[in-house]
Amino acid sequence: xxxxxxxxxxxxxxxxxxxxxxxxxxxxxxxxxxxxxxxxxxxxxxxxxxxxxxxxxxxxxxxxxxxxxxxxxxxxxxxxxxxxxxxxxxxxxxxxxxxxxxxxxxxxxxxxxxxxxxxxxxxxxxxxxxxxxxxxxxxxxxxxxxxx
Amino acid sequence: xxxxxxxxxxxxxxxxxxxxxxxxxxxxxxxxxxxxxxxxxxxxxxxxxxxxxxxxxxxxxxxxxxxxxxxxxxxxxxxxxxxxxxxxxxxxxxxxxxxxxxxxxxxxxxxxxxxxxxx
Numbered sequence: 560x561x562x563x564x565x566x567x568x569x570x571x572x573x574x575x576x577x578x579x580x581x582x583x584x585x586x587x588x589x590x591x592x593x594x595x596x597x598x599x600x601x602x603x604x605x606x607x608x609x610x611x612x613x614x615x616x617x618x619x620x621x622x623x624x625x626x627x628x629x630x631x632x633x634x635x636x637x638x639x640x641x642x643x644x645x646x647x648x649x650x651x652x653x654x655x656x657x658x659x660x661x662x663x664x665x666x667x668x669x670x671x672x673x674x675x676x677x678x679x680x681x682x683x684x685x686x687x688x689x690x691x692x693x694x695x696x697x698x699x700x701x702x703x704x705x706x707x
Numbered sequence: 708x709x710x711x712x713x714x715x716x717x718x719x720x721x722x723x724x725x726x727x728x729x730x731x732x733x734x735x736x737x738x739x740x741x742x743x744x745x746x747x748x749x750x751x752x753x754x755x756x757x758x759x760x761x762x763x764x765x766x767x768x769x770x771x772x773x774x775x776x777x778x779x780x781x782x783x784x785x786x787x788x789x790x791x792x793x794x795x796x797x798x799x800x801x802x803x804x805x806x807x808x809x810x811x812x813x814x815x816x817x818x819x820x821x822x823x824x825x826x
Binding site: 574575578579629632633634636640641644645647648651652653654655656657658659661662663665667668669 | 762763788789810
């Protein structure tokens with residue numbers, strides 16, 4: 560995974576947030592590299608990747624942001640369970656959409672969801688930990704990418 | 708008409724149900740994985756099925772194979788985040804009637820659904 564590949568994930572994030580509203584308001588800040596994967600917010604959806612690449616992709620967001628997205632989806636339930644479900648679904652969508660560029664050998668798992676403290680994920684050799692800040696409606700989420 | 712919505716996300720299942728907005732649907736069932744979908748379909752033989760691919764227990768493409776064994780004429784609309792040509796072609800070859808990518812575009816969903824209804 561290199562800096563160019565990260566653009567694929569920036570595109571998938573832009574597409575997802577553009578699907579939510581007529582006037583997209585997502586502002587994506589330049590990705591940065593961290594020694595450890597993070598930062599993690601209240602809700603984190605984790606996707607394991609195998610095949611063409613190995614590692615993890617995470618989407619992590621605040622409950623407030625997830626609540627707003629549920630509202631835009633016209634979801635009547637804006638509770639803990641719905642937020643857990645949504646954060647996993649967003650992680651799945653952002654990862655699965657990357658197959659448009661990486662192909663079907665880029666295999667993704669079903670999402671795992673962690674609420675609260677960030678998950679303990681083992682570091683793979685040869686992977687850099689990218690964090691892509693996603694600013695939307697005064698809240699910030701992160702798309703975290705750590706792939707070999 | 709009976710509709711079966713298969714997706715491991717309850718938020719997405721409800722979004723699909725709201726998005727279809729068809730007066731022709733009289734009964735809607737939901738399943739959260741392929742195994743549950745097969746059980747429900749064997750019981751009720753729904754007229755239309757929307758089917759996710761990345762799911763626990765049994766993925767959507769395995770489920771699609773089994774649905775086609777039960778009824779080769781089943782109308783199945785795949786709705787998946789897997790946005791690659793190979794997966795779409797494979798699903799169509801296995802018998803799917805259509806393939807939509809997530810995030811779901813409500814206009815595309817309604818259009819795809821109307822096409823299935825008129826088929």
